[in-house]
Amino acid sequence: MSTRCFSADVEGVTAHLVEVEVRIEDAAPRFVIVGLPDAAVRESRDRVRMAIDASGFDFPREVMVLVNLAPASRRKVGPVYDLPIALGVLSAAGFLAADRLSSHVAIGELALDGRVRPVRGALAVASRLANGDHRPLLVPVGNAREAALCRGTRVVPVRSLAEAVGHLSGQSPLPAESFDPSSLLAAADPEQEDLADVHGQHLARRAIEIAAAGGHHLLLVGPPGAGKTMLARRIAGILPPLTPEEALEATLVHSVAGELPARGIVATRPFRAPHHSISMAGLIGGGPAGRPGEASLAHQGVLFLDELPEFDRRTVDALRQPLEEGRVRISRVRYALHLPSRFELVAAMNPCRCGMFGVPDGECRCTPIQVAAYRSRVSGPLLDRIDIRVEVGRVRYRDLHGAREESSADVRRRVLAAREAQAARYPCTTWSTNAAIPGKRLAEHCPLDSAGREALRTAMDRFGLTARGHDRVLRVARTIADLSGRETVTGDSVAEALLYRGQPGGSPG
Ligand SMILES: Nc1ncnc2c1ncn2[C@@H]1O[C@H](COP(=O)(O)OP(=O)(O)OP(=O)(O)O)[C@@H](O)[C@H]1O
Ligand SMILES: [Mg+2]
Ligand SMILES: [Zn+2]
Known part of the structure; x- marks a missing residue:
């Protein structure tokens, strides 16, 4: 007896369909998975066997169960095939009609007790199906919201293997996910820090308002403790809210990276602040699994490089491509990836190693050569792309104890008005902000x-x-x-x- 069902694998932010063929033969009892599976897929055998037994069915014994993942030329990564393999086995064993199964696409990891666990890349799979396939997609409940962001695909969330079988057999059909992200997108992030907490620093406050309004990259320079990090962290909160398309793109990247927030989608502008020890693969993306880096996780949001001169220069130089093209291209032996990467760059640094060069009443202990050497660590080509460079001086006592400052909501209103003026001026161009x-x-x-x-x-x-x-x-x-x-x-x-x-x-x- 042989059955087929469908699943998908994800490369970069693109999903490819995978056919899961299951055959049961009268041969020495074995459970074999072929078709270039990685270790996590091979381990799938134990999870599938246990989950089937725990869900009230009997895993077929005394026979050989052969699973073929096609096309065999592509590497199959991760536990995403657990659910389709289990459904295929149940269908081959006669618990489920084969035609019902092959008219669906399924993704999901199985727990030993039969629960379905979330996987990476569900939105990428839903988008792939919306473009030309149109089969309904069975997804783990934990991936339902992100997958439903893609309007063109019918997304059916399942909690367990038994629920998936009940749905496919028609005995207990499940409702499709109908999630409307608009309320989440309009609301500001309650956890975001507010500009009202930053006292004084009027020049720097104005600079971040201009940067947000025109999409300009920004460099903050100043002595330790002036509030550079504080200011930078508040920029995402004054940018315009995400549009549904922007939220979909940002969610897609977070989904394939396995970094979705608890609410299931990316609903507010990302703010990424990688440590200066970050590697090339960490910042730009790639690595053995071809995952997005910080530059892509910051897509549609802010990439903050605090202590800029401490970053490895070659690593930072690699940001030139995303800054110019709005995406990252990576070619490796195993894969070639295109990842979206359009972000607002914000960098911060001290004026010299001791931090006091040029600070009124401050005493810099560096020699002129040391000051020059410190600054030369910042990549020139990167600096060339930063429109706004502002000095953040020390806060004065009377500012710190002065009147309450404007809140992020007030500043954001002006930013929005300026963005509307730009949208009217650049109605159908390839760029949408003054910076571009x-x-x-x-x-x-x-x-x-x-x-x-x-x-x-x-x-x-x-x-x-x-x-x-x-x-x-x-x-x-x-x-x-x-x-x-x-x-x-x-x-x-x-x-x-x-x-x-x-x-x-x-x-x-
Ligand atoms: N303008 C300010 N208004 C209110 N508090 C401030 C201000 N500037 C600094 N602070 C306080 O000082 C702390 C340190 O500020 P922050 O970390 O932003 O400084 P920094 O300029 O990034 O310093 P460093 O160069 O050492 O990284 C803040 O957490 C805040 O408590
Ligand atoms: Mg700082
Ligand atoms: Zn110094």
């Missing part, structure tokens, strides 16, 4: 008044602003004008944008 205006379209989208032109001319002719610096200042000035609701980029907007041009440590650039 291509160089040759700058003049068209950033009309300067005479004072604005004069300010830029002075900066270039008298203060050494480079041509590349000119373009960056113009993009930032565009955002400042959007924040004040002006279509023309005026002299004040340009003058303010020039404030955010400092090199790390404060020398002009």
Whole structure:
């Protein structure tokens, strides 16, 4: 007796269908899985056997059970095939009609007592089925919400092997998941830290508002304890809420990485803050299993590199590709991956190793050579892509005990208005924020008044602003004008944008 059912494996964020063929033969009792299974798939035999017995069926004994996972050319990873293998065995043993089984796709890990455990990549599988297959998908209950984000696939959550059998046999059909993420997406994350807690630092607060409004990358430079880390952690909370499409993309990455939050989907902008000891694979992605790195987990959110000079330079340099293309491409012997990776980069650093260089009333113990060496550890090509660089000074006593500061909700309202102005200006272009205006379209989208032109001319002719610096200042000035609701980029907007041009440590650039 032989039956087929379907499952899927996930490579990067893309799922491929896998056919699970089960055959029972009159031969010496054995349970064999072929088709390039990894160790976790081979262990599936014990889980499947126990789960079948624990669910009130009898695992077929005195016969050979052969499972073939096709196509055999692709490696099969992880425990995701437990559920389809168990269903296939039950069908081959006569407990379940073969045609009911082959009209479904199933994924899920089995516990020894027959419960179905969540797996990685359920949303990727649902998306694959929505594109052309349209068979219903049986998923573990723990994956139901993420899979249901994909509108085109009928997602049936199952709690146990017995429930899956009841559904497929028609004896106790289960309802499809109907999860509407809109309420989760509109609400701000209650756990997010608020800008009201950051006292003083008005220049830096303004800089993160501009960065959020225009999608500009940001560098915060200042002495220890000034509040750089505090400020950076509050940026995700002033960005616009995720749209359903953005939430789907972010959830997809977290799902294949096995990092979904407890509520089952990514509903607020990701904030990723990897430690500076992170490896290349950890930051960019890859590794033996081809998993997304921090740069992809930050997709649609913020990637925060605290203590930037402490990161390995080669590792940080590898961010150039995602910064330019919005995705990561990795080629290895075993796989080639494309992972989405569009994030807002926020970096923080001290001005020198001791942290006090250029700080009023501070005493720097570094030699000029040490200061230069410390700064040269920051990748130049990375710095080139950071539009806004701001100094965060020491907080003064009267600021720390001053009036309550504006909350994240207030700042976010202005950010949203500025984003709406950008959406109206760039209705169907490949870019959507001021930070991404291509160089040759700058003049068209950033009309300067005479004072604005004069300010830029002075900066270039008298203060050494480079041509590349000119373009960056113009993009930032565009955002400042959007924040004040002006279509023309005026002299004040340009003058303010020039404030955010400092090199790390404060020398002009
Ligand atoms: N502007 C501020 N308003 C309120 N509290 C502050 C402010 N700045 C610093 N603090 C307090 O000081 C602590 C340290 O701040 P934070 O870690 O952000 O400093 P930092 O600039 O990142 O320092 P380092 O360079 O050592 O990493 C905060 O947890 C907070 O309690
Ligand atoms: Mg810090
Ligand atoms: Zn120093």
